[in-house]
Amino acid sequence: MDIWQQGFMVRRQLLQLVLLHTAWEMGSGQLHYSVPEESQHGTFVGRIAQDLGLEVSELVPRLFRMESEDHGNHFEVNVQNGILFVNSRIDRETLCAKSSVCTIHLEMIVDKPLRIFHAEVEIKDINxxxxxxxxxxxxxxxxxxxxxxxxxxxxxxxxxxxxxxxxxxxxxxxxxxxxxxxxxxxxxxxxxxxxxxxxxxxxxxxxxxxxxxxxxxxxxxxxxxxxxxxxxxxVNDNRPLFNHSVYEVSLPESSANGTLVVTLEATDLDEGINKDIFYGFKPPLPSNVHKTFAIDQNTGEVRLKGKLDFEEVNLYEIQIQAIDKGHAPMEGNCKLLVEVLDVNDNRPEMSLKSLSVPVPEDSPPGTVVALISISDRDAGANGQVSCSVWPPRLPFKLQSTFKNYYSLVVAEPLDREQEAEYKLVVTAQDHGAPSLSTTSSLVVPIGDVNDNAPAFAQPSYTVFVKENNPPGAHIFTVSASDPDVGENALVSYWLDEKLWPLSSSISVHSESGKLYALQPLDYEELKLLEFQVRAKDAGLPSLCGNVTVQIFVVDENDNVPAVTVPGEEAATLLVVPMTAGHVVGKIRALDADSGYNAWLRYELHEGTSGPWHVGLYSGEISTTRALDEAESSNSHSLLVLVKDHGQPALSATATLSISLVASAQAIQADAHLPGMGGSPKPLVDNINIYLIVAICSVSSLFLLAIILYVALRCHCQPKEAVMYGPGTATLVCASEVGSWSYSQRHSRILGGLAGESSAKNDLMVFTPNIPVFAETGEVGNMKELVQDSSGQVSLQSSF
Missing domain, CATH: 2.60.40.60 (Cadherins)
Structure with a gap:
């Protein structure tokens, strides 16, 4: 080949490339190449990567692959340079027989993102x-x-x-x-x-x-x-002649065996035996004709003896001969053309080319889930196929992409927590009459995304814990749920210590949510702990939820009553002779506990004798009979037992020594005995009724306070985590005549809130008409505890 011919070939190839590029730019969407048959392995076909607008470096990362529908692996693409070349020997006659145009359809698929390209390679005939x-x-x-x-x-x-x-x-x-x-x-x-x-x-x-x-x-x-x-x-010099040189017949492919195709007729001008004719197929006879048709040699009738199939053969060309029976047989010929008409006897075929599952729930609309190929072997309307998906109300839809290719794409936002998996039925239906359809099931799982924060069952928890718990005691368990799955639903717990370091008092197990008290709780020091527990999942990024926990410390009877006057030491009372029922003094005692644990009662020790009586709840010491001056030389020793109502009850004792003196002496001496009184006071009858009413009132007030507190907590927004110290006032019945004992504790907010802690004040309210010997030592100078408008208790004198 000389230089001019080489130049001509180069210009011709360049012209082909330009034409191919022009066809591509006009929107055909399909490349066209040509190659002679019998080309050797490695023969250059085209620069397919360049023609498709792909970079060669993208072919491997984007998982470039090529498929051929029905013609094997005659071609291959070198992913290193993007060149399409001949991979195996191609025989055009084997592929396409006598078709005027012989093409091989190629599909190029790339992922990330998914795209599909199409190309046709025309196989040129050589002699x-x-x-x-x-x-x-x-x-x-x-x-x-x-x-x-x-x-x-x-x-x-x-x-x-x-x-x-x-x-x-x-x-x-x-x-x-x-x-x-x-x-x-x-x-x-x-x-x-x-x-x-x-x-x-x-x-x-x-x-x-x-x-x-x-x-x-x-x-x-x-x-x-x-x-x-x-x-x-x-002699025999005339041959049979047919009425037509060519017979054309059309038959639907559904025609039954034995159907009459055509009746052939030939005539011979001779006479006698030379005129008699028999019919037959002229050899050579293709095998498909011999299996499908039969001819009656006497009548010339051609009938079906096999099944027609438009998809295999749509036109039969049969040579017919008529031979006379003369001594020298003569032959006449004609051609029979049988056109097979298509009948809708093939269902559409579906092929899943690509499936990307699971589909992340945050996939935007338009995301391609699957690529489906639809084909039908029939022709015309019988081969036209439409595709649909069921059930109709799904967040997916089918889009036609190229010829008989459909893409299943996301149509609406997905939510795995509402639906974790979708079962779809794809239906392909042709346009024949009657139409045929094919269905295929497809399962599309939805991938989880961390879009749900852990949530507690309620916004706050109220827990009651008895004081004096052992260190490390399990007091409560919080639990949060996360509708996500896997790492996104793996919840861990921790305490929010922004306002107060709780690590020394309370801890939470990071996996189980169990709350532990790290040290014993003391009701007298701390009545309420309020803090927040946070729950965090293990997703990326992680999401959090929180809950408020209120721990109310429940009082236990762990404090012994404290006698303030006369205390543990013996006190001497000098009294004048008096009548029965005369009050000679009063014992004062306090209990640091609250409620029944702080409700005190007074009793005389079993070994104590004499004309003395102590008030069960008032602590007042009175005479049981009249005393005269004859008994002034006698000295009486009283042992008073003070008990609370706790379980078990705790007690303390007080020893009193009483001496009878003359009236003038008693007045002078009693002035030096603090806390004792001599003026009589009548006891109030029916003490139990007052006690029952008082206890019911306290219980009702306490229950009402709890209900109001819970209602306010549910109505208001969650607060910051705080811990409250002592502060609530506890009302306790203290005497059989209806007086009340207040355990006054000033509230303080731990964690930097406003207010300073103050000392605990335990005071006793006495009935004003009960005489009390004040510290001044003056007879009749009595002091009583009253509560001012600010809620403080003070000591006032009365005469």
């Missing part, structure tokens, strides 16, 4: 097949009475190539009796005929040998030959 005859020798019988110019049809040669490579020209070796002529038949093929140019004389030459040569139009040209043996016969 690699010579014309052939079905037999090596063709016998002809020609009567000697055959007229000058008579024609004899000869077998046509066949060439597997197409186009000019299949254009066949015929010739015979020169002779004086016959010449060769060719005619264009109905199918535009060349059919050779032998023409008699000189009357035959059997007695001169009874047998003629000719060589028929068929030459195709390829470069270089190829030839095939058949030996013609012509036997000259006598």
């Amino acid at each position: 690699d097949n010579a014309p052939i005859f079905t037999v090596n020798q063709l016998n002809l019988f020609v009567s000697e009475s055959t007229a000058y110019g008579s024609r004899f049809s000869l077998e046509s040669a066949s060439d597997a190539d197409i186009g000019k490579n299949a254009l066949i020209a015929y010739r015979i070796n020169p002779n004086e009796y016959f010449v060769l002529d060719t005619q264009n038949k109905h199918d535009k093929t060349m059919s050779p005929e032998l023409v008699l140019k000189k009357t035959l004389d059997r007695e001169d030459i009874s047998l003629h040998h000719l060589l028929l040569t068929a030459t195709d139009g390829g470069q270089p040209e190829l030839t095939g030959t058949v030996q013609l043996v012509i036997t000259v016969l006598d």
Whole structure:
């Protein structure tokens, strides 16, 4: 090949590339290449990566792959340079038989993101097949009475190539009796005929040998030959003739066996036996014709004996012959064309090309989930397919992408917590009558995204814990739930210590949510702990939820009553003789506990004797009978037992020494005894009624306070985590005559809130009309505890 030819080939390839690029830019969406058949392995076809607008470096990362629908792996793409090349030998005749255009459809698929491209490679025919005859020798019988110019049809040669490579020209070796002529038949093929140019004389030459040569139009040209043996016969000089040279029939592919295709009729001008005709298929007979059709040799009826299939053969071309029964049989020929009409007998076929699951729940609308290929072997409307998905109300939809390709895409926002998996049924239905359909099930799981924070069952928890708990005691368990899955639902717990370091008092187990008291709680020091527990999942990024926990410390009877006057030491009372029921003094005692644990009662010790009585709840010491001056020389020792109502009850004792003196002496001496009184006070009857009313009132007030507190906590927003110290005032019944004891504790807020802690004040309210010996020592100078408008308790004197 010289330089000019090489340049011409280069310009031709460049022109093809330009045309391909122009077709691409016009929106065809499909590349077209061509390659000659029989090309060797590695033959260059095209720069497919460049033509598709892809960078060569993207092919491997984006998982470039190529598929061929029905023709094997004849082509391959080198992902290193993006060149499409021939991978295996291609025989156009094997692939496409006599089709005028032979193409192989290729699909190029890339992921990340998913795209699909299409290309067609046209297989160009080369002259690699010579014309052939079905037999090596063709016998002809020609009567000697055959007229000058008579024609004899000869077998046509066949060439597997197409186009000019299949254009066949015929010739015979020169002779004086016959010449060769060719005619264009109905199918535009060349059919050779032998023409008699000189009357035959059997007695001169009874047998003629000719060589028929068929030459195709390829470069270089190829030839095939058949030996013609012509036997000259006598007498029977007319051959059968058909009414039509070509019979055309159309049959639907659903026609049943035995269906009459056509009735052929041929006539012979001879008489007698030379006129009798029998019909048959002219050899060579293709195998599919022999299996599908049958002919009655006497009547010429052609009937079906096998099933028609439009998808396999849509046109039958059958050569028919009629031969008379003369001594020298003569033959007439015609062609039968049977067109098979398509019937909707093939269901659509579905193929899943790509599936990307699970689908993240935060996928935006338009995200491609699956790529589905739809095909139907039928033709026309029978092969047109539409695709749908069921059930209709799903967050997915089908979109037509290219020809019979559909993409399943996200149509609406997804939520795995509402629906973790979707079961879809894809239906492909053709447009035939009646239509046929195919269904396929598809499961689309939804991938979890950390879009839900841990949540507690309620906004706050109220816990009651007895004081004096052992260190490390389990007091409560909080639990939060997360509707996500996996790491996104793995919850851990921790305390919010922004306002106060709780690590020394309370801890929470990070996995179970169990709350532990790290040290014993003391009701007298701390009545309420309020803090927040946070729950955090293990997602990226992690999400948090919180809950407020209120721990109320429940009082236990752990404090012994404390006697303030006269205390643990003995005190001496000097009294004048008096009448029965006269109050000589009063014992004062306090209990640091609250409620029943701080409700005190007074009793005389069992070993104590004498005319003395102590008030069960008032602590007042009075006489049980009248005392006179004769008993002044006597000294009386009283042991008073002070008990609370706790379980078990705790107690303390006080010892009193009483001496009887004269009236003047008693007045002088009693002035020096603090806390004792001598003026009588009548006891109030029916003490139990007052006690019951008092206890019920306290319980009702306490229950009402709890209800109001819970209602306010539910109504208000969660507060910051705080811990409160002592502060609430506890009302306790202290005497049988209706007086009350207040355990006053000033509240303080721990963690930096306003206010300073103050000391605990335990005071006793006395009934004003009970005489009390004050510290001044003056008789009749009594002090009573009253509560001012600010809630403080003070000591006032009365005369």
